[in-house]
Amino acid sequence: AVQIKTDLPAHIPNVEVDLTQMQMVLSGLIANANEAIEGHGRIEISAKDKDVDDEFAKGRPGLKPGHYVCLVVEDNGKGMDEEARNRVFEPFFTTKFQGRGLGMAAVYGVVKNHNGWISVESELGKGTVVRIYLPCAEVMEREMEEPRGELVRGTGTVLVIEDEGVVMDVTREMLDNLGYYVLEAKTGTEAVKTARAIGGDIDIAILDIVLPDMSAKDIYLVLKKACPNVKVIVSSGYAIDGPVQEILDAGAQGFIQKPFSLASLAKKVNEVLQEK
Structure with missing residues (x-):
């Protein structure tokens, strides 16, 4: 059996995201984690407020200083070796038969399109930790006033x-x-x-x-x-x-x-x- 633990504080800053895309990202990461576990294991999902300063950003190319929400998906499954870990975001690369690789290039693309940053830490036999940093959004009341276009529906x-x-x-x-x-x-x-x-x-x-x-x-x-x-x-x-x-x-x-x-x-x- 796989045990899922969550640490998702109620009072955490808002982030501005495409809900459908982020749902697919999170579902994919959880499915990956589940697939990586053989027998009993655990998946931990957490989110926290994170201020990134120059020193912290320096060792993480692509991450800019600022105020973020850090989303973490961690498992204690098979993990990946160094070669797989270094290639996990490459287009068409998959380690599916090792329990990982569900659209990670697409996940990377979504996170980058939201001006975010993602990292994967993993070691064979010790599991994997995926961290996603999403910029905190200012509360924009004008969005409530702007009407959204009607969806184009159809048949067939x-x-x-x-x-x-x-x-x-x-x-x-x-x-x-x-x-x-x-x-x-x-x-x-x-x-x-x-x-x-x-x-x-x-x-x-x-x-x-x-x-x-x-x-x-x-x-x-x-x-x-x-x-x-x-x-x-x-x-x-x-x-x-x-x-x-x-x-x-x-x-x-x-x-x-x-x-x-x-x-x-x-x-x-x-x-x-x-x-x-």
Whole structure:
């Protein structure tokens, strides 16, 4: 059994974040920690107010002096060796079979986009500690006065091809809320089987760029053969280059970078469905 302990003070400064993205980050880190534990273990989640001065920031490249909330996810699982630890934020690097690596490059990207800083400390057999520093936000009452745009809702059948359970769950929930009927495939084989069985009833597919059994381009080509009219959005935590660009060049209609917000997903799906 895995025991989860939390230390989350009620009176802690606000941070200004995209709620959906940060939910995916935290869920992913906890899932990683859980996967790293064999048998009994513990996961500790804590947050605290932290003033970073010049001296503290000096030994942490990229961290600027200021007022932060420090979020910590710690486990006593397998841990990582030095090579894995040094590469954990590299695009397409995974140590999944060692219990770690769920979208850590994407996690890094989200934290950096929030002007934050992240570190990973780990040692084989001694567990892992992930620390995320997020700048404290000033209370901005004007945000309460600014009306938010209406979400673009729709109808149709969406095939989500994604092997990471956390990302699949969040994506399905968002699409459900937007009015779409969602089909799931966690591998290329499942996606192909679904496409051949359902065919023309699939309006759009959201295709993750990294899957365990087939290349994303091969999946795309088979999808288009089974469902000639299906529209495809390529999904990745990385920029539009390499494998992503290849699929776009082959005819995919759009790209969305993970982790995405509800508003950006709603907009992208609607845009692609409206294309002639």
